[in-house]
Amino acid sequence: MTDAITSLPPIAILGAGSMGGAILHGLVAAGLSAGGVTATNRSIAKAAELADLEGVTSVALEVNPNGNIEAAASAEVVLIGVKPAMVPDLLDEIAPHLRDGAVVVSLAAGVTLDTFARHLGEGVATLRSMPNTPSLVGKGVTGLAAGPAASADDVAVVRALFETVGAVLEVSEEQIDALSTISGSGPAYVFLLVEEFTKSAVRMGFDDAQARLLAEQTFIGATTLLAASDVDPAELRRRVTSPKGTTERAVAVLQEARFDDTFTEAAEAALARAKELAEGR
Numbered sequence: 001m002t003d004a005i006t007s008l009p010p011i012a013i014l015g016a017g018s019m020g021g022a023i024l025h026g027l028v029a030a031g032l033s034a035g036g037v038t039a040t041n042r043s044i045a046k047a048a049e050l051a052d053l054e055g056v057t058s059v060a061l062e063v064n065p066n067g068n069i070e071a072a073a074s075a076e077v078v079l080i081g082v083k084p085a086m087v088p089d090l091l092d093e094i095a096p097h098l099r100d101g102a103v104v105v106s107l108a109a110g111v112t113l114d115t116f117a118r119h120l121g122e123g124v125a126t127l128r129s130m131p132n133t134p135s136l137v138g139k140g141v142t143g144l145a146a147g148p149a150a151s152a153d154d155v156a157v158v159r160a161l162f163e164t165v166g167a168v169l170e171v172s173e174e175q176i177d178a179l180s181t182i183s184g185s186g187p188a189y190v191f192l193l194v195e196e197f198t199k200s201a202v203r204m205g206f207d208d209a210q211a212r213l214l215a216e217q218t219f220i221g222a223t224t225l226l227a228a229s230d231v232d233p234a235e236l237r238r239r240v241t242s243p244k245g246t247t248e249r250a251v252a253v254l255q256e257a258r259f260d261d262t263f264t265e266a267a268e269a270a271l272a273r274a275k276e277l278a279e280g281r
Helices: 018-029 044-050 067-073 084-097 113-120 133-137 152-163 173-184 186-203 208-228 233-240 246-256 259-278
Strands: 011-014 037-041 056-060 077-080 103-106 125-130 140-146 166-170
Touching: 011 018, 011 067, 018 037, 018 044, 018 133, 018 152, 037 044, 037 067, 044 056, 056 067, 067 084, 077 084, 077 152, 084 113, 103 113, 103 152, 113 125, 125 152, 125 173, 133 140, 140 152, 140 173, 152 166, 173 186, 173 259, 186 208, 208 233, 246 259
Parallel strands: 011 037, 011 077, 037 056, 077 103, 103 125, 140 166
Antiparallel strands: 125 140
């Protein structure tokens, strides 16, 4: 988080679901919702979950069908958090109501800046973002790609917004989908590893609670150590892997299984799907 940032302009999050909700909670936790945040969701139940957050106006579209329009009209920064297939219609809906100088930020995977320009007009400042779910606990990483109409000041405001929930990496739009396969999808890969590690512990005789504690705390501890260290992961791995020891033998099994190829193939599969989404498939 950027220490110098003490306030942000009025913000609208249209579609405050999983990712939009993570950003919203991060803003509130950072104490930066005082400028006003309007969040929309389709259902009353979803909107109710956000209603008590400080500085947040939570709108249920099934009660107020014009909620997206009103939220967009009230904001200087508009985050688009609906599903990719819904983005074009939402942009058409809000386009006539945007404030002059408003910045529109996409949270939708695979939706290009060109799509935003076609529906909002070439003069509207737009950015693509790719945050990840650890943003919910202030440990996210967000990729940002600016459209041609976005000024340096626009980028700085949006960067400050996402820095409230973690680190930010500015990239070209050509890199944003590749970035999503690492930081965007990456938490799922980690959770899968913890899941499988837990199953291994159960198979070795630990009960469910013990297995979960062993697996989860091992990953939490290892990543905390990595964050606190000034050396790279390969060196930390070597320090754990004593010659002719148990870890060396386990690592050898993973290497023989072509663990590196598996991760590359997984990232490439995610990238292929991102390109399909961009093509409307």
